[in-house]
Amino acid sequence: MRGDFFLGLIARDAGNLDGAVARLERALAGGLDAALVPLGQVERNRGNTDVARAHLRRAIELGEDDAILSLGILERAAGNIEQARELYRRAADDGSAGGAYNLGLLEEREGNLAQALRWHVAAAEAGHVDAMGWAGDLSERSSDHEAALRWWRLAAEQGDANSAGQLGEAALQASDYAQARTWFEQAAAAGSEQAEQRLAQLAQHGL
Numbered sequence: 001m002r003g004d005f006f007l008g009l010i011a012r013d014a015g016n017l018d019g020a021v022a023r024l025e026r027a028l029a030g031g032l033d034a035a036l037v038p039l040g041q042v043e044r045n046r047g048n049t050d051v052a053r054a055h056l057r058r059a060i061e062l063g064e065d066d067a068i069l070s071l072g073i074l075e076r077a078a079g080n081i082e083q084a085r086e087l088y089r090r091a092a093d094d095g096s097a098g099g100a101y102n103l104g105l106l107e108e109r110e111g112n113l114a115q116a117l118r119w120h121v122a123a124a125e126a127g128h129v130d131a132m133g134w135a136g137d138l139s140e141r142s143s144d145h146e147a148a149l150r151w152w153r154l155a156a157e158q159g160d161a162n163s164a165g166q167l168g169e170a171a172l173q174a175s176d177y178a179q180a181r182t183w184f185e186q187a188a189a190a191g192s193e194q195a196e197q198r199l200a201q202l203a204q205h206g207l
Contacts, residue, residue: 001030009038017046033062037070044074069098076106092119097126104134113138129155133163140166156183161190168198177207 008023020042027035040055052074059067072087085106091099104119117138123131136151149170155163168183181202187195 001027001032004030005032005035008035012038012042017042021046033059033064036062037064037067040067040074041070044070044077049074049078066096066098068094069096069102072099072102076102081106092122095126097123097128097131100126101128101131101134104131108134108138113141117142124151124154129158129160132158133160133166136163136166145170156186159190161187161192161195164190165192165195165198168195172198177202181207 004023005027008020008027011017011023012020021039024035024039024042028039036055036059040052040059043049043052043055053071056067056071056074060071068087069091072084072091075081075087076084085103088099088103088106092103093099100119100123104116104123107113107119108116117135120131120134120138124135132151132155136148136155139145139151140148149167152163152166152170156167164183164187168180168187171177171180171183181199184192184195184198184202188199
């Protein structure tokens with residue numbers, strides 16, 4: 001039962017969705033309710049929305065971790081924005097950093113920047129790295145430069161390339177070229193092409 005569960009997760013992570021479903025269904029048939037959420041997620045990725053929704057609703061009834069958030073993500077992908085919002089809020093109210101983060105993304109896309117910042121800060125304070133970067137970006141857009149720098153630094157320290165790049169841009173504007181180079185190097189090492197371009201520009205000018 002648990003062996004099928006873990007093999008199902010391995011198959012899912014390897015992109016073998018059919019194999020994942022077979023293993024997770026076997027685990028579920030054996031009485032392992034924890035298989036409901038990953039099974040719903042895999043079925044969502046296979047395009048079987050109704051099947052995925054049924055699994056996730058059952059998981060919510062049983063109190064399985066991440067079930068509410070997973071159903072919110074499904075409803076958002078299906079275009080059911082208000083249902084997604086309600087589910088994200090429920091997840092956030094239950095302490096889910098992912099729920100707060102996704103609610104922040106939804107509010108930002110709708111132009112509700114104050115609410116977006118509120119939810120991203122909540123997620124960031126719970127340790128969500130992507131939310132830290134968003135909290136920095138939204139703080140900067142709200143003209144709170146000190147808060148932006150603080151959030152970007154926290155995210156960059158945990159490997160976020162965009163935040164490291166933002167710190168590089170801030171250092172560049174302050175004419176602190178050594179610090180700018182340090183942050184751009186970190187961002188480039190994490191895969192930022194824009195940071196690589198900035199480093200090339202600094203080198204061209206002998207900085």
